[in-house]
Amino acid sequence: MRYDSIIETIGDTPLVRIAPQVHNIPNMDLYAKLESFNPFGSLKDRAAWNMVRPGLQEAVEQESQIVELSSGNTAKALAAIAGIHGVGFKSVTNRMKIPEIKELLLLLGAEIQELPGRTECLDPTDSEDPLTLFHRSLHEPGSTHLHTDQYFNERNPEAHEHGTGPEIIKDLDGRAPDWFISGVGTAGSSTGVARALRERDPKVSVVGLVAEKSDFIPGIRNIDEVQEVGIFDPDTYGTIEKVSSDEAIDGMLQLIRRCGILAGPTGGAAYFGAVRHLREIGPRLTEPATAVFLVCDRVESYLSYIRKRRPELLGRRPANDPAPDVAPAADAGEATTISVADSRTWISECRPVIVDMRSPYAYAALHIEGSLNIVDELFEELVRAGLPFSKAQPVLLACPVGEKSLKYAARLTRMGHPDVRSLEGGIIAWRDAGAPLVRE
Secondary structure, X not given: OOOOOHHXXXXXXXXXXXXXXXXXXXXXXXXXXXXXXXXXXXXXHHHHHHHHHHHHHHHHHHOOEEEEEOOOHHHHHHHHHHHHOOOEEEEEEOOOOOHHHHHHHHHOOOEEEEOOOOOOOOOOOOOOOHHHHHHHHOOOOOOXXXXXXXXXXXXXXXXXXXXXXXXXXXXXXXXXXXXXXXXXXOOHHHHHHHHHHHHHOOOOEEEEEEEOOOOOEOOEOEOOHHHHOOOOOHHHOOEEEEEOHHHHHHHHHHHHHHHOOOEOHHHHHHHHHHHHHHHHHHHHOOOOEEEEEEEOOEHHHHHHHHHHHOHHHHOOOOOOOOOOOOOOOOOOOOOEEXXXXXXXXXXXHHOXXXXXXXXXXXXXXXXXXXXXXXXXXXXXXXXXXOOOOOOOOOEEEEOOOOHHHHHHHHHHHXXXXXXXXXXXXXXXXXXXXXXXXXXX
């Protein structure tokens, strides 16, 4: 098939039957809607294009920047669309938790702004949260940004109400499935698909899946965060059930190894949740039934996520395995890290220079009192010229999650500074520990 633009290939994704011997649910036809077949790799392609389209021409004419509060697939799709149309894109998030997504965004030319929000997701009820303050600033008079606003934009669920849902019905020969199972992130896909299916058959059962409270599954909110989404309506779901990250990976492995479907953890969570829910119902079924779940994206972007949680799957020794009998000698130039609790004591007793390496906006939103803001690019220039601090003055380096600061702490140590430390976990860990942060 021939197309004039890659954007024309969004939608019309396959609906694939899961073999009964794989799911083992009596009287059940289970189907996976493979949204990973969208051109930019996920179901968010639909919402991104539907949300950005009304204001895109004006953004091009005014050379505006597209902005979205996203650390994942929505950002990826918008960055690609922005590049196609010659405009910039900015991703604003609490934290980029998946390195592969961050690196892909940088390849797409996106600007990334990590703010020290109080929660992983936008909480519009918290008037002091930096993410909330930034979100509000995008709607102030004179804003030059095109804000797609996925958490509140009705065009998010509409993309699935008029696209994904009708496609499922068409591929089921005009019928709606008896069950629809979906993870709940912005709630756009689950809400939109549920509307379309229930318009065809009001009796469709909808199961929403969320993460455990202290757990993390990419693209799925936890049970507390889901209440904060503007689109989310609890009446959409007949039931909301929890899935753990281990269960998501188990489901993902089943899809990959038994079905040849290269699903990511979000799709794995949907499959695991669907099978668990339907197996409880299966023995009571007297007639054949149908269920559909969404495979949101592909596994390749989540190898670091899998490596961290299940290293043995990638041929690595789990972290809790016994260490080898002979440990390698420590690097003499290895950096010193310091926990939040210890750093607070160290700051009060030794008065180190505290260097915040984040962007000026993130620093202005919230920072450690008395810290200096030297962004990592400028810090690199300073280091190239030699030690930027007196050896008599201890130094504490801080970045969003402690990765960049650790590298620079090691570098300064190798250059001869006797006491430079990296804040373990970065500003995010400082915030999560309840340590004080001030606003500029």
